[in-house]
Amino acid sequence: MFETAKYLLYVSISIFAYLWVTKRFWDSFLERKKNSVSSVLPWLLLCASQFLMQLQIFRHGTSLWLALFNSLFILLVVLFSYQPTGLETYFLFAFFCIMWGSVELSLYSLFRFIDTDYQATRPMATVSSLILMMAFAYLVSLLSNKTEKAPLPSRLAFVLLLVPVGSIYIMIVQYLTGNHYFLSISVFAILILFNMITFDVYTKLSRFFLHEKENAVHEEQLSMLSKNMEEQKKLMDEFYEEKHNLINELTALRVGLSQENKEDAVKNLDQIIDCYHDMGLLSTSGNSTVDAVINAKYATAKEYGIVFRLQLCVPETLAVESRDLGVVIGNALDNAISAVKECELTEKVIHISMGVKRNALVMIMKNPYEHTIKKNRSGDIQSTKPEKRKHGYGLRSIRRIAEAYAGDLIIDTENGWFTLTVILNLR
């Protein structure tokens, strides 16, 4: 019993690392099921089985049966804790088991070759195989397209891999120079722990930096839109002023007409018509922010020969922040314009409807598209632009704002028409 207690630290960390590797690997490929008794139980069984296996190995050596049992428990974990996706899952499982099995076997043989003292080399082989598998699981999670692409330069990734290599080196040194067996085992345990921490922290850091970048891009978009909107607001105010003037001029004209001065009246009318001929502002929804954004984007759309069909009815005072409105409409229009400008077979048109119903602002944007829409594993639409890192934030920004207003973003892509519905519930 005392023997077992000595190795308890080492055994518990090994089990932890084992579970870590399994979880990391499978998280990269499959969706986790919600926590429930049936999804947590396989993990517990795997934990117990690993514990027994470690004990067994320490005393008597590897047992093929135990290894098989372990694989069975891993399969249970995959089937009950995750959403399996058919045949692909089974191939992945086979690959996982074979990979791990081969790594362990080769390392055992390697260490056996170096030193036939089983007691000493066995833990080293286990530790190094665990460390290598951790690095492998981390790499797999980086490369799978389920996780968001972290902005990690490849040089740094290689540097990061020095940690597991270094750990194995330290372990060998400890073995060669260390005297106290128990201390060596605890060193091994800590090495495993270090690797786990490094990989986990690094993943979290990358995610953090990714979010920071997203926020920076978002802020940039907002300030650009604000500037745009200010300009357009000015234009709209001028427009309303002109309209007011027009009414006055027409009233004066009316007086002139009632005095039966036909020729003068016709001349005045001609003047007015010429003066107001160029008032070509497109959007008259009733809300200056909406008009500002749509008119601004229309300037770009016009150059590609795109036509807007509008059905807008929005109050001026709305319990939605102007800048949120701007981002939603601006981003949606940007996407629509880039899709429509490539269209060759259909009419280049974008339909926009906006209104207020059931205390919610509803926007529907419909446009034809002729390219293929790519979705990543979680079903999110991916950017088609070459610089994937800088763009592709459009739909995400809209979704973020919709969530802030307890609303929804609904996308339909049937029959070559892309329909975007955004609901913002008014506060």
Added chain:
Amino acid sequence: MLTIAICDDEQKITSQIEAFLFDLGQKQGILLETDVFYSGCALEQQISGGKRYDIIYLDIQMENGDGIAAAEAIREKDETALLIYVSGYEKYMMELFRLDVLAFLKKPIDPVRFETVFLEALKRINRQRFYFTYHYKNAEYKVSCMDIMYFESSGRKIIIHRRESGTESFNGKLSEVEAQLNAGKIPFLRTHKSYLVNYHFIKARSKTEITLTDDTKLPISKDKGTRFGEQYGRLLGGEIDV
């Protein structure tokens, strides 16, 4: 037969609308009775007197009398009349949108849009015809769907909360009721394990609850939340895309 009120201080507009309606009535084969008013007060008086209209075309910026006030007064007396605002005005007040308006028609009135809106109004009116049937104690009952605000389940009992006067109950499972109504034209949405709500009586929603037209609040459960959100969103979208 449909009763329609047209309220606008410009005779040109009222005649135009009457003409449109006459054509559409012929095209759809429906009998229409139209009453014309040149002020909000006159229309209000008629409605106070007990006259009911299926559709009301209302100009919201008439010269004497506030169109908005007339709309509010009408809504108070009649919850079910379909309101269609007609307006040449550029800027709209938020209050206008609170009164459950079917649509806005901008002046000058586009005949195609007028027809689309009218057909949508017809669809709404025809909804009255849909019924929900259930069995209780060896008898079969029939309730008009537009009379049902929501179903609530409590144990094995289902309680029907009606728009006017009270509740009725029967034995059953809410999921079966949901399946039965899925085949119908009136959307009932499952917001919670115990609630099945008639979409047309939802006035507003927040992340965790919905408010009905009579200000009752019902919860939205996390479980059903995403599906409800999507269905609700699509229905809202359908209302705007008219």
